[in-house]
Amino acid sequence: xxxxxxxxxxxxxxxxxxxxxxxxxxxxxxxxxxxxxxxxxxxxxxxxxxxxxxxxxxxxxxxxxxxxxxxxxxxxxxxxxxxxxxxxxxxxxxxxxxxxxxxxxxxxxxxxxxxxxxxxxxxxxxxxxxxxxxxxxxxxxxxxxxxxxxxxxxxxxxxx
Amino acid sequence: xxxxxxxxxxxxxxxxxxxxxxxxxxxxxxxxxxxxxxxxxxxxxxxxxxxxxxxxxxxxxxxxxxxxxxxxxxxxxxxxxxxxxxxxxxxxxxxxxxxxxxxxxxxxxxxxxxxxxxxxxxxxxxxxxxxxxxxxxxxxxxxxxxxxxxxxxxxxxxxxxxxxxxxxxxxxxxxxxxxxxxxxxxxxxxxxxxxxxxxxxxxxxxxxxxxxxxxxxxxxxxxxxxxxxxxxxxxxxxxxxxxxxxxxxxxxxxxxxxxxxxxxxxxxxxxxxxxxxxxxxxxxxxxxxxxxxxxxxxxxxxxxxxxxxxxxxxxxxxxxxxxxxxxxxxxxxxxxxxxxxxxxxxxxxxxxxxxxxxxxxxxxxxxxxxxxxxxxxxxxxxxxxxxxxxxxxxxxxxxxxxxxxxxxxxxxxxxxx
Amino acid sequence: xxxxxxxxxxxxxxxxxxxxxxxxxxxxxxxxxxxxxxxxxxxxxxxxxxxxxxxxxxxxxxxxxxxxxxxxxxxxxxxxxxxxxxxxxxxxxxxxxxxxxxxxxxxxxxxxxxxxxxxxxxxxxxxxxxxxxxxxxxxxxxxxxxxxxxxxxxxxxxxxxxxxxxxxxxxxxxxxxxxx
Numbered sequence: 001x002x003x004x005x006x007x008x009x010x011x012x013x014x015x016x017x018x019x020x021x022x023x024x025x026x027x028x029x030x031x032x033x034x035x036x037x038x039x040x041x042x043x044x045x046x047x048x049x050x051x052x053x054x055x056x057x058x059x060x061x062x063x064x065x066x067x068x069x070x071x072x073x074x075x076x077x078x079x080x081x082x083x084x085x086x087x088x089x090x091x092x093x094x095x096x097x098x099x100x101x102x103x104x105x106x107x108x109x110x111x112x113x114x115x116x117x118x119x120x121x122x123x124x125x126x127x128x129x130x131x132x133x134x135x136x137x138x139x140x141x142x143x144x145x146x147x148x149x150x151x152x153x154x155x156x157x158x159x160x
Numbered sequence: 161x162x163x164x165x166x167x168x169x170x171x172x173x174x175x176x177x178x179x180x181x182x183x184x185x186x187x188x189x190x191x192x193x194x195x196x197x198x199x200x201x202x203x204x205x206x207x208x209x210x211x212x213x214x215x216x217x218x219x220x221x222x223x224x225x226x227x228x229x230x231x232x233x234x235x236x237x238x239x240x241x242x243x244x245x246x247x248x249x250x251x252x253x254x255x256x257x258x259x260x261x262x263x264x265x266x267x268x269x270x271x272x273x274x275x276x277x278x279x280x281x282x283x284x285x286x287x288x289x290x291x292x293x294x295x296x297x298x299x300x301x302x303x304x305x306x307x308x309x310x311x312x313x314x315x316x317x318x319x320x321x322x323x324x325x326x327x328x329x330x331x332x333x334x335x336x337x338x339x340x341x342x343x344x345x346x347x348x349x350x351x352x353x354x355x356x357x358x359x360x361x362x363x364x365x366x367x368x369x370x371x372x373x374x375x376x377x378x379x380x381x382x383x384x385x386x387x388x389x390x391x392x393x394x395x396x397x398x399x400x401x402x403x404x405x406x407x408x409x410x411x412x413x414x415x416x417x418x419x420x421x422x423x424x425x426x427x428x429x430x431x432x433x434x435x436x437x438x439x440x441x442x443x444x445x446x447x448x449x450x451x452x453x454x455x456x457x458x459x460x461x462x463x464x465x466x467x468x469x470x471x472x473x474x475x476x477x478x479x480x481x482x483x484x485x486x487x488x489x490x491x492x493x494x495x496x497x498x499x500x501x502x503x504x505x506x507x508x509x510x511x512x513x514x515x516x517x518x519x520x521x522x523x524x525x526x527x528x529x530x531x532x533x534x535x536x537x538x539x540x541x542x543x544x545x546x547x548x549x550x551x552x553x554x555x556x557x558x559x560x561x562x563x564x565x566x567x568x569x570x571x572x573x574x575x576x577x
Numbered sequence: 578x579x580x581x582x583x584x585x586x587x588x589x590x591x592x593x594x595x596x597x598x599x600x601x602x603x604x605x606x607x608x609x610x611x612x613x614x615x616x617x618x619x620x621x622x623x624x625x626x627x628x629x630x631x632x633x634x635x636x637x638x639x640x641x642x643x644x645x646x647x648x649x650x651x652x653x654x655x656x657x658x659x660x661x662x663x664x665x666x667x668x669x670x671x672x673x674x675x676x677x678x679x680x681x682x683x684x685x686x687x688x689x690x691x692x693x694x695x696x697x698x699x700x701x702x703x704x705x706x707x708x709x710x711x712x713x714x715x716x717x718x719x720x721x722x723x724x725x726x727x728x729x730x731x732x733x734x735x736x737x738x739x740x741x742x743x744x745x746x747x748x749x750x751x752x753x754x755x756x757x
């Protein structure tokens with residue numbers, strides 16, 4: 001099944017695929033960040049593949065000079081009972097990628113959480129604001145250069 | 161006029177988000193619409209969930225949930241802990257069924273490291289998952305009854321839960337936050353005392369559930385408050401990424417125990433419960449029937465429990481027994497290396513999800529070859545199920561919001577991570 | 578012998594104090610600030626097996642205006658601290674605070690950027706309960722310790738001076754100082 005999915009993607013998007021990997025039975029495919037919406041649309045609408053459930057979107061901070069941030073999409077097909085992972089690399093200076101809320105509306109809160117934790121912006125997102133931290137918080141907690149104990153006094157405590 | 165424009169920059173982003181939902185905030189005192197804050201401290205919100213609802217009289221026209229009041233920074237903590245040190249943290253995620261979180265984490269790390277646990281440990285893990293599912297659904301059904309006014313249901317369900325919690329106490333020493341599984345096996349063995357207590361529980365369980373059914377199934381007030389409330393269509397549910405009882409009440413028979421089986425579920429015989437009405441009452445029925453199916457699985461698993469070791473025979477990954485650590489040199493060294501440096505999984509990334517009582521609970525772990533994970537993402541079902549709340553409450557009344565939150569059954573420890 | 582002496586620690590005021598303290602300690606209505614896992618153990622304490630209402634805490638009212646003691650059960654984050662303090666300020670005097678669990682007392686096992694390392698950084702606390710989560714019997718014991726503390730309150734005498742008590746998991750309770 002993994003081979004079939006990979007073949008279909010290579011036939012349809014020959015220039016966008018940057019690589020693929022299979023580890024412990026999970027297939028993960030890397031794409032160019034400009035084409036992610038087209039790929040997701042194809043994966044959802046194709047009658048054989050039918051990846052209609054968006055399981056997870058998260059960000060990873062690889063802390064390397066180029067392509068520092070990665071956005072990882074996990075998709076699931078209810079009919080074929082199969083998972084797939086898509087990965088997209090973004091640069092540090094301007095981490096922007098198109099939002100997939102037009103394909104699955106459930107991607108909304110996942111992308112808000114990724115924005116809150118990493119500062120990755122999603123173009124075309126209907127309501128991009130912070131999810132967990134207070135609205136006026138200035139830092140992005142899950143980046144590798146943010147300390148575990150936080151920046152002191154970044155959120156004020158009420159007085160005793 | 162100038163007062164209005166001076167206020168614009170001070171308005172928080174949440175009010176702006178409410179505005180986007182086809183309504184406008186105006187300062188006219190004769191305007192019927194108001195914004196109500198069901199704040200983080202509220203008896204009906206199942207934890208610290210903040211809801212801003214726009215009301216037209218008593219009817220809801222828009223709703224914005226705000227999370228983050230219990231954000232404890234688990235993912236950042238995970239990047240600074242070894243794999244063994246993170247096990248107690250997994251209990252506190254979905255704190256109504258802590259044993260199933262332990263099992264999910266152990267499965268994820270074992271998939272990454274390529275460890276296969278022995279059969280007895282797999283059967284005991286299945287027993288733990290199903291007991292945790294029953295314990296969690298008991299609280300869910302009880303609090304849902306309490307939310308719509310049937311207080312007796314809550315007290316009866318807590319009485320049942322105390323019996324299960326006694327079994328956890330004998331099994332792993334803690335009523336509640338158990339930290340029972342380890343990488344490569346379990347903390348300690350399943351004893352015959354646990355088997356007796358479980359069999360005693362199972363003989364009384366179906367009768368006790370029948371008592372609650374007599375109370376609620378034909379109760380006109382309960383049915384009126386729950387029928388046709390909080391409906392969501394099947395396509396909306398799939399597009400929003402729902403999993404668990406909500407998706408099954410919408411007619412989609414997706415259950416990870418059946419679709420992507422893990423542990424010994426292929427050898428056990430049970431049904432996947434689905435309904436098609438997709439309202440609050442259907443989700444209640446799904447949970448009640450799932451409890452009965454869990455009792456069926458428990459009976460089978462306790463009969464088929466094999467003898468054997470409960471830990472994998474791999475000294476580089478599994479913590480040795482304490483008596484041997486204190487008396488022998490090799491075990492002391494292994495214990496030291498495992499606690500301080502952690503197990504050494506290969507470089508790679510995996511995703512492993514299980515069917516917890518709220519939906520698909522999964523871990524996505526990126527490993528860089530050291531003893532601490534590079535990135536650990538927790539896929540929490542409660543957070544995604546809550547994203548359907550604005551769709552479900554539109555057009556209903558304020559008291560319906562309470563019933564709908566009860567049917568979604570969020571646990572904020574998991575939703576806020 | 579003068580008027581000052583009659584109003585503090587005299588026969589009349591100590592008897593009056595005893596009656597008032599007896600009434601207060603036997604009818605402590607808790608305000609459950611149930612935030613995370615400890616809230617489930619608090620609900621279990623109110624359930625029929627451990628039954629907190631036999632000690633006077635008949636109902637757990639969720640409105641602060643009708644409560645005497647606030648049980649902070651769970652991890653308090655920076656975002657939630659403002660809300661907890663607001664609810665505490667809304668409670669009428671006399672009021673006490675039980676800090677239930679390791680997370681409320683000292684941040685617990687969460688040393689991270691968003692967790693307040695102990696609610697006593699922004700609130701006065703009367704009784705700390707250790708445990709993660711504390712067993713329901715431990716919470717009942719903390720309620721009894723609070724009752725003992727209220728017994729020795731000098732209501733009419735010195736209203737604002739309070740003492741801190743710490744309850745470990747095994748062992749007797751100890752007084753650890755005064756708070757302003």
